[in-house]
Amino acid sequence: AQKVTQAQTEISVVEKEDVTLDCVYETRDTTYYLFWYKQPPSGELVFLIRRNSFDEQNEISGRYSWNFQKSTSSFNFTITASQVVDSAVYFCALSERKAAGNKLTFGGGTRVLVKP
C-alpha cells in the first residue's frame, strides 16, 4: 500500500526566511508520480508540481524548488525568501501508475505560517 508522511505538522517563520517541507513516501511501484498542493485559508487546493519517478532532476519555479531523492524516498519542497502570502497548508501526494486508476494518497499536510 502507498503511504505519504509529512512529519512537520506546522512551521512558523519570519518573512524572507527560507522554509523546507519534508515529504517521505512509500510505494511498491517502480512507476509513480509525486505531487505538491497548496491549500490557502480559502480552502481550495492549488496544484504546484508533479514529478515522475523516473525523473530525478530537481526543479525550480520562482521561489519554489523541489528536491526529489529516490534513494531516500523523499520529495522535499523549499520556499525561498518566504512571504506572508505563502501562509497555507501544503500537501505532498503520491499516485501509483496503475491501469485501473490513479488516485492520490495525501500526506497529513504541513501548515506554514509566515509572519511579517
Added chain:
Amino acid sequence: GAGVSQSPSNKVTEKGKDVELRCDPISGHTALYWYRQRLGQGLEFLIYFQGNSAPDKSGLPSDRFSAERTGGSVSTLTIQRTQQEDSAVYLCASSLAFRQGNYGYTFGSGTRLTVV
C-alpha cells in the same frame, strides 16, 4: 466551465437526514474523485470514477456513503442517515487519465458539511 464546480458550498443538516453533494468536473476530464477532509486533517480518498470502468469505492467509510456519475460527467455523493462524524469538507477533483497526459488534478472548492 473552467474549473471543477461543487454545490452546495455549505450544508448544515440534522443528524439522521440524507444529503446529496454535487460535483461538475472540467469538461473532457475522464477521471473524477471524491475526497473528505476533516478539520485540520489531510485528505481521505473516498471514491474514484474513470470513464466507463467500474468505480473504485475502496475509500468509502461505510454503506451509508454512495456515489454515482451520470453520463461520464456530473457526480453526486450521497450520505444517508448522516452522523456528526460525517462533518467535514468534501472535495471533488477531476483529471485526465494518465494515458491522456495527466499533469495533476483540479480540485473544486468543496462542500462544507455540518451535521448537527
